[in-house]
Amino acid sequence: AIHKEEVHSMSTNPSAMPEKTRTEDLPLISVIVPVYKVERYLDRCIQSIVDQTYRNLEIILVDDGSPDACPDMCDAWAARDCRIRVIHQENRGLGAARNSGIRISTGELIGFVDSDDWLEPTMYEVLYRSLTKENADTSMITGVLEYPNGRQIYLYHPDLHLVMTTSESFKYINLPGYSTISAWSKLIKRSTLGNIRFPEGCTGEDWQFTYDILAASVRTTFDSTPQYHYRQVAGSLSNTSTNFNFAGYEATKNMVKLVHQKFPEQLPFALYGQMRSMVSLYDQALVTGHAKEQQWRDFAEDTRTFVNQNMKAVTESVTLPRGRRLQLKLMAISPTLYGVFFLLHKRIHPERSK
Numbered sequence: 001a002i003h004k005e006e007v008h009s010m011s012t013n014p015s016a017m018p019e020k021t022r023t024e025d026l027p028l029i030s031v032i033v034p035v036y037k038v039e040r041y042l043d044r045c046i047q048s049i050v051d052q053t054y055r056n057l058e059i060i061l062v063d064d065g066s067p068d069a070c071p072d073m074c075d076a077w078a079a080r081d082c083r084i085r086v087i088h089q090e091n092r093g094l095g096a097a098r099n100s101g102i103r104i105s106t107g108e109l110i111g112f113v114d115s116d117d118w119l120e121p122t123m124y125e126v127l128y129r130s131l132t133k134e135n136a137d138t139s140m141i142t143g144v145l146e147y148p149n150g151r152q153i154y155l156y157h158p159d160l161h162l163v164m165t166t167s168e169s170f171k172y173i174n175l176p177g178y179s180t181i182s183a184w185s186k187l188i189k190r191s192t193l194g195n196i197r198f199p200e201g202c203t204g205e206d207w208q209f210t211y212d213i214l215a216a217s218v219r220t221t222f223d224s225t226p227q228y229h230y231r232q233v234a235g236s237l238s239n240t241s242t243n244f245n246f247a248g249y250e251a252t253k254n255m256v257k258l259v260h261q262k263f264p265e266q267l268p269f270a271l272y273g274q275m276r277s278m279v280s281l282y283d284q285a286l287v288t289g290h291a292k293e294q295q296w297r298d299f300a301e302d303t304r305t306f307v308n309q310n311m312k313a314v315t316e317s318v319t320l321p322r323g324r325r326l327q328l329k330l331m332a333i334s335p336t337l338y339g340v341f342f343l344l345h346k347r348i349h350p351e352r353s354k
Contacts, residue, residue, distance in 0.1 A: 029124055029187065030058045030107030033115050034097035039069040041116040041231065046077050046084075049113060054124040059084045060101040061115075065091030070115075095198035095205040098183070102197065108190055112183040116231045117143075123227035127187035130221045134163045137192040137217035140185045143228025156180070160224035167263040169214040170255070172222065174266075174273030175318070179222050181210045181248075184230075192216050204248030211255045215262075244284055245277075252277040268317035271310045278303040279331060286339050287346065300335035307332045 031049055035042060049059055061074040061084060071088055078084040087100055098112060109131070111124065123141060131139040145153040157177040164172060172178040183198075183206045196212045198205045214220060252274050259270040282303055285296040307328050314320070320328070330338040 026054070026056045026128075027108040028056050028058055028106065029054065029109045029111055029128070030060060030101070030105035031111045031113055031124070032060045032062065032098055032101030032105065033113045034062045034064055034094050034101070035070050035074060035115045036064045036066045036091065036094075036097070037068055037070065038066075038116045039073060041118075041233075042070055042073050044118050045113065045115050048118040048121070050077075050081055050083075051121050052119065052124050053122050054128055057083050057124070058105065058107050060105055061086045062097040062101045063088045064093070064097040065089060093201060095200040095202070098205075099197045099200065102193070110188045110190060110193055111186065114184055114230075116233055117146075117184065118229045118231075120227045120229075124187065126223060126225065126227055130223055131187055131189075134219060134221050136163070136219040136221045137189050138213055139187045139221040140180060140223070141227040142180060142185060142224050143182075143230045144226045146229045146231045148232070154226060156224045156226075158224060160222065162222040164220045164222065166215065166218060166220075167266055169217065169220045170259050170263050171266045171269045173210070173214060174269040174276075176276075181206050182230075183209060184228055186210075186213065188213060199247055199251075202247040203243050204245035204251070207245075207248040207251035208254070211251055211258070215258060244281060246281070249277050249281055268314050272314045272318050272320075275303075275307055275310065275314065275328060278306060279327065282331075282335065283342060286342055291339060297335075304331055304335055 033045065033049070038045070046059070046061070049057065059081070061077065063071045063074050063086060065088075074084075074086045074088075078086045085104070087104065089097070089100060092100075102110065109128070111127070113119065127139045127141055130136065130141075142154075142156045145155070147153075155177060160178065162168075162172060162178070169179070173181070192213065194216065196209065196216060198209050256267075256270045256274050259266050278299075282291070282296070282300055285291040285293075285299070290296050291300070311328060311332060315325075327338070327342075330341055
């Protein structure tokens, strides 16, 4: 249902790449990297940040009580590069680790990287240029999903360069392929960040954070040129199907209320975002075998009701892909029927994301 295309190469025409920038007169970017049980991948991640063409970086490694070699690796990197700072703390989760990094950061601009991923060398150069060119408060890029077998999947419409008002950002954040919830995709002015922080003690913390950032941004840019490599690791937090994204679902409901109050012209897109969030949660219940439990049967009925109540408003404004339209129609008719077709689709295409 989501627009996809294979990415066989991340190479770019060298003549089109930004030249390595000079450090002087450029604002400091604080790059915050939570670190937990990623010793196999950490060196590649940090090396890709150290090698950025944008040189004026403050790299904050937050060791979130990692039980492996990561704490020592972080300290070794700090000894090699004076731009690197390290925090060691007890394990408190991704949101708390990012918040710890924000607390000690000193940069005028803030970015985030997940410690099992890696960056193209121009990522922060591209983000910064987009931010300054459009006088934006937040700039965003995209990445590719990297699988252990070497396969790459790109989830975004190619060659997109958007400049969005606050209202427009709540349209595009709810359209697959036009924007991204992930914290790693963003460069944010500290003045825009203000007191916004990540929820702690939950998963799906990026959702509420991103909605808060978009609401605080007068202007936001989006460049769909892939600059980030998002590693798909079996068993990792983001790829564990039993890790239900209730926080993301609740944040999406809050987003719909905000849009209804402040940006009613974007309400159909917000409602579509909530539909996708609800269906995605139910998909997790189907995959994990929990769908027969009463709480999930109730949730499925709530989803069916919500889709039926709002489908007309959504389809009048949102051009739905054929697969997504069929998906929602099946859910509106019968969650049981939807479940049969969904599980069949997963057997045929086990590698595909929703």
